Amino acid sequence: MATYDPEEQENIDELKTWWSVYGTQVIVVIAVFIASIAGVQAWNYYQRQQIDQAVELYDSLLQVRGSGDAKKISDAAGLVMAGFASSGYASRAALISAQSSLDAGDLQNAKSRLQWVLDNSKEEELKDLVGLRLAGILLDEKKYDDGLRVLEAKHGESFDGLYADLKGDLLASAGKVAEARAAYQIAIDKVGKQGTYHNIIQMKLDAL
Secondary structure, three states: OOOOOHHHHHHHHHHHHHHHHHHHHHHHHHHHHHHHHHHHHHHHHHHHHHHHHHHHHHHHHHHHHOOOOHHHHHHHHHHHHHHOOOOHHHHHHHHHHHHHHHHOOOHHHHHHHHHHHHHHOOOHHHHHHHHHHHHHHHHHOOOHHHHHHHHOOOOOHHHHHHHHHHHHHHHHHOOOHHHHHHHHHHHHHHHOOOOHHHHHHHHHHHOO
16 A cells, blocks of 8 residues: 655645646747757758759769750750859859850850859859959950959959959050059069069060
C-alpha cells in the first residue's frame, strides 16, 4: 500500500502550478526550436539543389560551346545567368557567351554580356579584368568616351597600371595627346621601370 508523502505531494502540486503558468511557453519554445532546425535543413537542401542545377546548366553550356554556335551558346549562357545570377557560374557563363559573340562578330551581345558581369558579379578581380576587356572593345569601336567611362570604375590597386595604360590608348586615339601622355606616365610609374610591358608603354609615350 502506497504511503502518502506530504512533501512529495507538495512538489507535485508546485510542478502542476508551474506548468499551468509556463507550460504553453515551454511548448512554444520547443516548437520554435524544432521548426528552426527544420528550416535550416530545408534551406541547406534548397541551396544544394540550386548548386546542382547551376552545375548542370553550366555543364550543358560547356558542351554547347564546342559547337561554336554563338546563338546556342548565348541561349545556354542566358539560362545560367537568369537562374543563378549570384553564383560564380553565371559570371563565367556570361564570359563564355561574350567570347563566342566576339568570335562571331556580334560586338553588341559581347558588350552586353561583359556589362552584365560588371553589374552582377561579386568577384572584384574578375570585374577588374572584364572592365579592361569591355573598354578594349569600345576602343576598337572608336567609342572613346564610353571606354573612358568604363575605366573610371573603382578597381583594385594591382590593376592601376593596366587601367592607366588603356586610358592612355583611348585618349591618344581621341586626339587628347597631353592627357594621354599623363595617363601613360602613370602607367609607367605603376608597372615599374623594368620589363617588356614597361618598354611597350614607354614606346607609346615616346610616339606622342
